[in-house]
Amino acid sequence: MEEEGLVSAATGALQPALGKLAALLGDDEDKRLRGEAELLTRELAAMDAFLLAKSSSSSSDLIPSAQDKACMHEIRELSYDIDDDLHDFMEASVCDKSAELAGLLDKMKAILGRTKARHEMIAKAVDDLKERVAQVAERHSHKRSKVDRRAPAILDDAPKLVGVDGPKEELIQLLSGSVESTQQQPTPNLVAIVGSGGTGKTTLANQVYQELEGQLDCHAFCSVRRNPDKARVLRSIYNQLYSSYNNLDRLSSPRPGVRDLPGLITMISDYLENRRCIIVLDDIWDVEILKVIECAFPTASSGSKIIITTRIHAVAQSCCSTFSGHVYNIRPLSMVHSRQLFHTRLFNSEEKCPSYLEEISGQILDKCAGLPLAITAISGVLADKASEKEIWDQVKDLIGRALRNSSVEDMVNIISLSYLDLPPHLKTCLLYLSIFPEGHIIEKENLIRRWIGEGFIQKKSGYTVYESGEMCFNDLINRNLIQPAKLDETFGDEVKNCCVHDTVHNFIVSKAVEENFVTIVGVPGVINPDPKAKIRRVSLQNDGEVPPSLDVSSARSLHVFGRNVKIPSLSEFRLLRVLDFENCSQLEDDHLVGIGNLLQLKYLRFKHAKAVMKIPEQVAMLHHLEIDVNGYGKLMEIPMTIQERLACYVTLCVDGYETVPDEIAAMQGLRVLEGLNIYTQSTEFLKRLGQLKKLRKLGIIWNMYDMGNCDVNYDKEEEEIEEEFLSSICELGKAGLESLHIFVREAADAYFKRSWFPDPQCGLRELIIVGDFLSEVPTWVASLVNLEKLCITMRVINERDMEILRGLPSLRHLRIYADADEDDVSESRAAMEKAMEEHPNRPTLVWYED
Template sequence: MAESAIFFLFKQLSVWLQDEQKLLGGLRQEAELIRAEMGQLRAFLRVADAKEESDLQLKEWVRQVREIAYDTEDVLERYILRFAHHPQGFSGYLKRIYTSTKYLTARHEIASEIQAIRSRIQNVSQSQQRYRDMYATMLSGSSSNLATTYTWYDGRGDALLLEETEVVGIEKPKKQLLDWLSSTNYGVEIISVVGMAGLGKTTLIKKVYDDPSLKVNFDHHVWIAVSESFRIEQLLRDIIKQLVEEVKQAPPQGLGAMDDVGMREFIYNFLQNKSYVIVLDDVWRINAWEAVRYAFPRSNTHGRGCIIITTRFNNIANAACSESNGHVYSLKPLTAQDSKELFNRKAFPASSCPPYLKEISESILKRCEGLPLAIVLIGGLLATKNNRIEEWEMFNRSLGSELEEDNLRRMWKLLSLSYYDLPYYLKSCFLYLSIFPEDQLIEKATVIRLWMAEGFVEEKQGKTLEQIAEGYLNELFNRSLLQVAETSRDGRPRNFHIHDLLRECILSKSREQNMIFVNSQGGTKWPDKIRRLALDSSVNYAPQICCFENLRSLLVLGAADSKCVSMWNKVLRSGCRLLKVLELRKAPLETIPSEVFRFYHLRHLSLRETEVKVIPKSIGNLKKLETLDLKGSKVTLLPIEILKLERLRILLAYRYYGGVHAYLQPADVKSFRAPYGIGRLLSLQKLCYIDANEIVVIREIGKLTQLQRLGVTKLRRDHGREFCSSLANLTNLRSLYIYADEGEVLDLQYSLCSTLPFLRCLVLNGRLERIPQWIRSLNALTVLRLSWNRLQNDPLELLQNLPNLLVFGIDCAYEGEGLNFKAGGFQRLKRLILVGLRGLRWVRVEEGSMSRLEELMMRDCKSMGELPGGVEHLRSLQRAWFIDMGEEFVERLCEERRREGDEWKLGHVERVRLLNAVDGVIRSRGIDDNAHRRDDASDADYQDFIGRN
């Protein structure tokens, strides 16, 4: 984290030295010296960040460096704030700044502060000398040295000693893995088990490894614990030793001196034409797999081999399995029932849970979120408290601090390992997620905008900041640190979740590093300097006397009560002039506090889902603003002063009327009127939704060539040619949402001079006489939604050859009687949604069409009397929902299910639902899934599907 702070200071200094050089004047040299001296510390800090937990003196030194970096940024930003902001512009006041006594005094004060910063840096650099020996050791590159710094006992090997009776919820995954192992062919096959720390990957594989069937079916068995600190030579040497010991042979002569090539060759020859199982447990690096992959024979004509890998990293699991078409098993948390059973075994070993502890037990279990390690350790600790309710309640209230105590420190360290393994640029990003309240789903788009505003995203040539930030999130998903909760239409993560215990870890770490303060920490003393403050309205606000002049971010996440309002009003009026992020989502606001428009450094302003109706002219003061989020507010008009915001990248100002997104009509989207000249905001990348009912606005849109997401409403028929002309300029578009004006036809038949090469998502909502021809050239298109189009002709012929289409929805858009999915069409389609097609009588699926379709939803297609013809050809279909269908359809479907049994057309589909929506509640119509499936109309996957579509 200290290196992260230094890096961001480095980046800020570079910006200041370039953009503010006139203002810096004589302080430029001082700023450059600070940058140079900080640069000398970076190499040491990169390793010291990972070492500080094992050396309290080093930890204090790192803290001092981090605070110096923060304070340096504060000083320089206060300097810019005092001299940059003038009501009549900068140039006319430049001479006055340098000549007036007032400004000379201010410059002298800040110069003194900068010199004090330099003195602090020099002092902390001198103290670095005592760590030179450690520094040399770190630079030596010895993995074993790195491993020795973690001297605590993590207990991962304990999983190898557990009896079968001590494990719950293991039967299904164990059976699946044994089935894969029994069906392996000649050659070598890879099985990867992936999941977050503490899920029981090692425990599961050990039970599989010890199963009698493996002893019978495989001649050789090897178990290697790899871990994060592996050495290639030792890894290969351990494999050889276990192989020869099992057959009671002596190790090869000269094994200790053998190089890795020789050892791989020995393993290869030893296993040729033999059957074997090799477990590589806890793989952290792809090069661990690369080091051994060619040691296993691939042309094993008389034998078969299986390599089982456990890892926290999805990319390692997938890479290892890709060559052999192997299997990846994503281990899930325990179910509620299994969690309860395991917890009761540990917490009440000789009895059952007493009634007075039931509620507290459920609360603790909920926070464990099915993590077996947490359940075992916490249950075992609570078993020592002799069922005393006051001690249980105290533990439940202070779980975060309890994790740092000796009894639970093993779990704390195991979870922390994943944090320390992060590259420096991800540590700040990950800790920042502690701002979000417990149990709250976190929106990916919001996180990306906040990271950018905070300056956490490092620029890279050829990529936008949004793309880089999304890559950061994907890396955290890859490391099993985040769990996807909801996906978007094209299957990419949209909302995600952090395990509650992992959140407690990063909350403690961010508080320790004074990065973020979250007021949900009950009795925690507020720090003297708060740089980022997240207010949780669910807790009582103890009166605090704090200095907020260093505050960079103020976030109110969740509906705010009166105490919360009072608190953030107090903060805004306290002189926090360095604020960069102001997130007031769902705040009870009708007008924007006037203090907001004095925040010169503000980059992110969110008034989402507030009652704000008017954006004042003073919005033009926020020259550094990059995100203005007014989604769900009542703003319908933006002042011309918005055009002064030359850095604005994201402008969202719309709200939806009505409920289900699939039934949105053009009039259900409330957009905003933009001032003339909106095309001057050349940095805009997201613009939703803008009234496009005037030709001058349509022409301005064509100037916004950086746009990646565009939503327009009230488009009129006679503006079609001009709109298509503007659209052709927007070659960076990824998402496009077009809504017609009420009663108008969307006339989009005009050809485009470019093909919109990156467009992934297209929504056309409004009457169409025919499908625009240019859509067939959208080679990157993954999502297409047609809504309220009143099409008379079958639209499938034009669309069936889109090469990358994954999701296709037709919502109240087609008035014909039939749809024919021809053979060879829609080859990559995974989701098909047919909604509100009241005149549709038949659907035909020819063999070879939609060969990869996984999900089908038909809703409110009342004239359909039977299942789509040829639905049995959809062999990849996994889930099918039929909602609010006609009575004839329901009766025939139920009758076919009863009559045909296992030969039913949908007999191969994992999950089938026949449902009715009554007052927003989904109810089953009486058809069950295939006999071995459970019937639960509120399945999480169904809710996810509806949310996406």
């Protein structure tokens, strides 16, 4: 991706426009033209500084007036238009330069003619842009008036540190049936947790869920939200129940072809016959989904548990009349627990709170009225100001009236304080989350790729642009404005997915729409303010459809969620930088017609787009494009012209059973390949796999029984497959493979006897070997001098194994799945703990006995 200024919510596209203007005019010798351009550049730079100052929390304690807000909005809109115009001109200029001319004389004449025409075109463009900037400057004066100091932080699961144990035990008692119910029929026990937003309902439900899930046969946790797709909810419940009972990972989880409600109800009912489960249905807004769930439960499923969370008391009462249920009204935190939560977030322990802050601390907590979301918000404000009493006084005064009524308006007041305390680049990254549906689980990597494609991330010295984006993601996590939804399943040291608390989500949607940062289509209650305004980003959700009156020709990104959305024509979106289709089973090849005309496209993603058979060849014409094909259905065809493009970054996730075409092994831009079953691939594919020099992450399934019906020469074919694969693995290790995930079945030890990575220069940083138990750590693991993370499934750990693991110089995380049936498993664990304590890095050890 070319280096240019950042696009931001505060300054729009002013910085990229300035960069393009400098690049375009840098080699011009026309003095008048240069003077005009410098004047335009100064005016644009002044506007950029004004917008940054107005959006920065460090610009005294001033708030923008209505006049300033109007000015800021108009400058941002102008910046996008200028940036688009400059890009169009530069594209036209490049095309002209690239014309092939016959003969040296003709070529020189053509260059002179084009240079003259180019000067005239640039002069006209500069005049036009200067006039437009001047018009805006004349209409607005940049007066500044008061701005409140704002502050961050909100993390729904924060109260799990305090005040949860008592309520958790009460709920477990209610679910156990120890509290008498008025109903005697053998239906699942149900508890409905009721409370307003930010009171910790989901956290409490999750704590009970984690406590009970191991005591029952199967379990599922599903966020329902407003206007749920009932079939989607049931599919999620079934998949989780099935996977938890059978202890399967995602590659082995069922993907039922049944789509209709009656079929899904029958599947769940049949599956739960004679099985007990616990199900959490989070954030229910009406009783219709409970009626569907009731149909799915067999009457003999006594002993099963259901927890629902809701903000609406009438919904809770109705749910409890359906099952043998109890309403649980969640209570605010006590002052003791409030202080413990507040001080822990600030000082790590209550004892560290300075005495001079004790009184004001109590005053702040009194205003928060025991609401966990409010407490974490205020603690986030003060996180880097923990010793500045003056700032604490200001924050206390800014909170306003006490939040005794737990109203949404009060909570939003604190969230808005959080928002404006962010630096401009984090404001932009946070507002961008408004494109996702409420309650959506957001994949970190996908989010960062979108940020990069939009131009939000500035590459930091010494880091890649992705690593710089990861820092922004971590900042938002640390400030508690987004919540970890899923940690690294194996090592638990990295957030893989996140979500946004619904109260925070409502705020950023309102803010993004108000500032014309995002246009959201298909969500009831979201009103985009001005139908005549130019659209910058479009999020299509639910059963949304882009109305004909909406001009999307200036949109920079299109985000499509769900199978009920009507896919718009790409011919209307000529300026797209980011195009993402998530769970769009209705997306077909015809919908991608014209994608080759999206010359600025930088990130293209398909997740579960099962009906798309082929990525259009025109995509190969797009420069600096990243393609993410993420799904577990039939692998779409990727044309050779795309495969041969070195600049194209490609991620492929397959379902673990399908055969990947041999041609994929020629895709030099392939960076991630997951779900590859080596016994369903041709030997030619496995041979060419080692040529993927840019492959950084590989996930494989090693199970020879997946070969199916083979010829008589079975042993020879198996040996040939393994030889070719191991040869390729060696090549990938030399080329820079960083992560290898192996799921192994049957004859596990035999697979690892040979040398996988003989080259001492192998850069592998992460190795995961799970599935069947190994009897020893493979010898070649000792040569992995760069290995930082190791997960391995072992029958027993002996002294030899510990010596290998202790000798890995870069090891930081070690996870061992041990066979619980082995007699000396506890001795092995104690010895391994000691070995890791003696390691120079003192790696984190997670020991799990299966």
